[in-house]
Amino acid sequence: MDNAMISRIEKAKRYAEQPERFQFQTFKVTIRGNNSTHWVTYDHGTLASDYDYFVKHGYSQHTMALERILQGMIVSPAQQESAYVMDSSRISKLEKAKQYAQERSRFTFDEFEVSVKGDNNSHLVTFNHGKFACTCEFFQSRGYCQHTMALERILVDMINTRAEETSANS
Ligand SMILES: [Zn+2]
Secondary structure (H helix, E strand, C coil): CCHHHHHHHHHHHHHHCCHHHEEEEEEEEEEECCCCEEEEEEECCEEEECCHHHHHHCCCHHHHHHHHHCCCCCCCHHHCHHHCCCCHHHHHHHHHHHHHHHCHHHEEEEEEEEEEECCCCEEEEEEECCEEEECCHHHHHHCCCHHHHHHHHHCCCCCCCCHHHHHHHC
């Protein structure tokens, strides 16, 4: 490990504690429910899902769990609480969402784009089926950077990085 890498790891740890640095632009997540598997997508503030309950109501335990996990890092439809009636079905979904948010291995982020505020500039990190990319210079030369490493920490247990990448980084 060289000094450049050590300083990046330190930065990544610090960044990972500061959700306000991260703004998800888009993502696609696969969720393993108790009975079946569903997907949720996010596109600049708009959530979508193939789950029946979501299609009817505009939210579900999956989307609410993701809003919890990514709190401060997405423009959350839940911030407009008044848009939803607090009926018994919403309350039960909310309880499930709290439980799901603790069970991170249910979620797999297949793809995402996140803008990251670094100490000097903002950069765009993209992740696509196991491969990270970042617009910063350090990433261009090394294939990793403080931004991608911070996101690996934030999304621990929820992303699968490619085997050859993991071994190259270790
Ligand atoms: Zn970077």
